[in-house]
Amino acid sequence: MHHYRQALLRMRQGDSDRDIAAARVMGRPKAAQWRHIAQAQGWLDPALPLPDDEAIAAVLQEPRRASSTVSTLEGHRERLSAWVEQGVSGTAIHAALRRQHGWVGSYSSVRRLVADIRSQLPPETTCRLDFEPGDAAQVDFGAGPTLIHPDGQPRRSWAFVMTLASSSHQYVEFVWDQTVATWLGCHRRAFEWFAGVPRRVIIDNAKCAITRACAQDPTVQRAYAECAEGYRFKIDPCPPHDPQKKGIVESGVKYLKGNFLPLREFRDLADLNAQARAWVMDEAGVRCHGTTRRTPLALFALEAPLLQDLPSQAPDLGTWHRVSVHRDCHVQFERVLYSAPFTLVGKTLWLRATDAAVALFEDYRHVATHPRGLRPGQRVSVREHLPPEAQAFFGRDRAWCAAQAERIGPSCVALIEQLLSDHVLERLRAAQGVLGLLKPYGRERLEAACTRALAHDSPHYRTVKTILATGADQRCDAPVTTPAGYGRTRFTRPAHELFADLIPTPQPDLLH
Structure with a gap:
């Protein structure tokens, strides 16, 4: 548009098409064409003001050629527009047309009409979120390599990644599962790795953290709520189906998979985590970050003093579970039996398990506390929890x-x-x-x-x-007295008397 205005200005000053071409504003044929259009619009009169860019663009815009072909799907345009707005893919639309409407056209026709519909939709816009130092950290899980589990079977590992939103410094730990206990333990070790706690932790809606996903009123897992209270941070779950709200850690997980995992060998989970920690400090932490254009460790040195201090005593993190009291006055948790008062048989209790103990609650009333069982099948019992007759027997x-x-x-x-x-x-x-x-x-x-x-x-x-x-x-029974006559019986004799007659009498030696 600048060239057209410059050419028009020169034409008003009396320059010829040759002069305009010599000044490299535009070529002679194009200058002649532009002179003809300007003269028709009356723009060559020096007394009149120069037209603005919109007027010039409206004159120069070529009329759109009408398409000579009409899509065979034109009758389904409204239906396809609704499907496209719902995010349905082109292949699914093609299959639905064939299945529901008996359409026999090719997928190319569907693809062209879908592209035309999408070109007329308003473009998607986004806004980049900025975070102050120490304000937030983002957490996510990513798939890790398959290793040999201690039980001898190959099993998929998972990468827990916590990234500080301001400095992009991260904590990486590979684990075997995504249970609540693992989730809480990873948080504890991540805060100790950073030697501080951010004011917010941005997460997705994983079941180990959020029991009911909702954009306005999500329900936080009870154990995770206790963790947030103990470490004094706020839980900030993303709205459902909107992972862009934690794009920093999403990029961190992608970077971990693309830069750390390929071309490496790991003996076991301990070796994998050792290599991951070295990679974070020696490679990922000293790289020039693509967004901040600074190294994460350099920015973390500025962010670390602004993190909240760790609590003087680490919170006792525990997981909550619903258990039933069986007829034998015990509840079962992880194949270990724990006793409960016999008056609660048949009821459902809350069980809070930590690394060292197991506590039972009826709603919010504390019922019992036991040391954590160590082996499957173990029975941890308190005699006072048994019925009175059972207490009497075992006592x-x-x-x-x-x-x-x-x-x-x-x-x-x-x-x-x-x-x-x-x-x-x-x-x-x-x-x-x-x-x-x-x-x-x-x-x-x-x-x-x-x-x-x-x-x-x-x-x-x-x-x-x-x-x-x-x-x-x-009764005082008198002892039985034996008469004197029965002191020795008349018809009994000792053995030596009984056999005395059978013993030969020694004869004197006749030689003497």
């Missing part, structure tokens, strides 16, 4: 029986020892039954009954109970 063990017998007397001790020392039959209940007779009969009668049972060589619960029930322990 009366062998040591309790022995202690109670000593309080009663030596005969009771001897009888209880014989009951518990049986090598064939477990007689703990019998011993408990004998000691249970103390309450209705008293110590003296029970000791006497045990003495009588031992005298008759019958150390049994039924014997002791029968003696007490019949009052035999209270």
